[in-house]
Amino acid sequence: MVKCFAFLGRWYIGRGSRRGSKVESPPPAQEQQRSSSVPDGRETTSSARTAARNFSFRELASATNNFREVDCLGEGGFGKVYKGRLPTGEIVAVKVLNLHGVQGHREFITEALLLVLLNHPNLVKLIGYCADGDQRVLVYEYLSNGSLENHIHDIGPGRDSLDWESRVKIATGAAKGLAYLHHSADPCVIHRDMKSGNILLDENFNPKLSDFGIAKIGPVGNQTHVSTRVMGTYGYCAPEYAMTGQLTTKSDVYSFGVVLLELITGRKAYEPASSRRRDSALVPWAKQFQRSGWFAAMADPALQGRFSKRGLSRMAITAMKMVREDPRFRPTMLEVVALLELVSSASDGVGEDAEDEAGSSLSISRGCRSCSGAAGSGRDKEMVSST
Numbered sequence: 391m392v393k394c395f396a397f398l399g400r401w402y403i404g405r406g407s408r409r410g411s412k413v414e415s416p417p418p419a420q421e422q423q424r425s426s427s428v429p430d431g432r433e434t435t436s437s438a439r440t441a442a443r444n445f446s447f448r449e450l451a452s453a454t455n456n457f458r459e460v461d462c463l464g465e466g467g468f469g470k471v472y473k474g475r476l477p478t479g480e481i482v483a484v485k486v487l488n489l490h491g492v493q494g495h496r497e498f499i500t501e502a503l504l505l506v507l508l509n510h511p512n513l514v515k516l517i518g519y520c521a522d523g524d525q526r527v528l529v530y531e532y533l534s535n536g537s538l539e540n541h542i543h544d545i546g547p548g549r550d551s552l553d554w555e556s557r558v559k560i561a562t563g564a565a566k567g568l569a570y571l572h573h574s575a576d577p578c579v580i581h582r583d584m585k586s587g588n589i590l591l592d593e594n595f596n597p598k599l600s601d602f603g604i605a606k607i608g609p610v611g612n613q614t615h616v617s618t619r620v621m622g623t624y625g626y627c628a629p630e631y632a633m634t635g636q637l638t639t640k641s642d643v644y645s646f647g648v649v650l651l652e653l654i655t656g657r658k659a660y661e662p663a664s665s666r667r668r669d670s671a672l673v674p675w676a677k678q679f680q681r682s683g684w685f686a687a688m689a690d691p692a693l694q695g696r697f698s699k700r701g702l703s704r705m706a707i708t709a710m711k712m713v714r715e716d717p718r719f720r721p722t723m724l725e726v727v728a729l730l731e732l733v734s735s736a737s738d739g740v741g742e743d744a745e746d747e748a749g750s751s752l753s754i755s756r757g758c759r760s761c762s763g764a765a766g767s768g769r770d771k772e773m774v775s776s777t
């Protein structure tokens with residue numbers, strides 16, 4: 391398996407970055423540091439960019455104090471995630487496949503291969519993996535601020551909500567990560583599970599995309615889409631993909647638009663019905679504000695009015711373009727990065743009163759070829775009926 395990772399790493403990187411995109415590549419110093427963090431002579435991938443260590447299960451049990459419950463950071467579809475410390479002192483997050491869960495070997499291979507091949511400051515780094523007997527474990531860099539979801543929803547007493555500048559920084563960084571997948575990786579990668587829970591934050595709130603277990607290689611050659619069974623998370627799934635299984639990069643654009651709406655409003659992408667209210671999805675709720683153009687009314691109450699109205703309007707207009715029903719009229723992620731950089735420049739005067747008129751200054755080109763589609767099948771994480 392290690393040899394397979396090494397071979398693919400050389401192939402993919404040899405082909406990558408041919409499109410001259412605006413998305414940053416990591417500084418050489420960072421690559422150097424990663425390769426030197428491999429502590430001993432065990433086999434690793436040959437390139438510093440693809441350094442990923444092959445751990446034994448025993449090593450990871452020792453790094454996590456035998457997977458001690460108090461060090462459990464959380465649990466998702468793949469299994470539990472533990473905080474651990476390697477003998478080098480490096481703090482890591484150790485994700486252990488639940489052998490009785492819904493995900494399995496396929497997601498493990500997809501996630502490990504893609505993270506070995508891809509490299510960008512806004513993607514989580516894979517430190518290594520373990521395929522020991524039946525055990526499948528992934529080892530990542532530890533991101534001390536956890537997921538974005540934990541900072542915008544259900545914030546308990548004594549915890550501060552994210553300020554507006556941090557929200558803009560997170561949106562822009564995460565957009566760069568997704569633009570890298572769509573426009574610099576070759577062939578392009580469709581994440582398929584873009585949501586606030588899969589954006590992790592480091593100690594300085596730099597965002598990193600995570601969870602590539604259900605990602606797909608995008609359309610190649612004359613293909614306009616990839617046909618696959620519908621997978622993803624309620625509230626984030628693009629309507630055309632949910633209805634037909636036709637997957638394109640524009641499906642991720644839709645999901646990322648929902649993340650922007652979460653950042654703006656503090657509301658969840660989807661709230662199931664409870665005894666007190668009916669179920670509600672964020673996108674139709676947000677569309678009512680588009681009609682009036684008064685986006686400041688959408689703002690998360692936790693911001694307590696401390697945001698740039700112009701910046702918020704710009705981000706809301708961008709988000710509404712991303713969640714358009716027709717994928718051809720959604721922007722590409724490169725366009726989204728450019729639009730979010732305009733939001734950053736509008737964020738300087740916090741408290742300003744000037745309101746952008748609904749989208750007047752923000753024009754973007756209309757869709758690309760990779761967004762029309764057809765139908766098909768694959769494997770599921772969570773079936774989505776509609777959004």
Ligand SMILES: Nc1ncnc2c1ncn2[C@@H]1O[C@H](COP(=O)(O)OP(=O)(O)OP(=O)(O)O)[C@@H](O)[C@H]1O
Pocket residue numbers: 463464465466467468469470471483485514530531532533534536537587588590600601
């Ligand atoms: N590299 C990491 N550093 C710090 N915390 C992490 C890291 N990776 C995951 N976590 C935390 O572990 C928890 C579980 O993450 P995981 O990605 O397995 O599940 P999820 O995102 O909640 O659900 P899903 O399976 O839908 O992705 C989350 O709370 C996440 O914040």
Ligand SMILES: [Mg+2]
Pocket residue numbers: 466587588600601
């Ligand atoms: Mg996750």
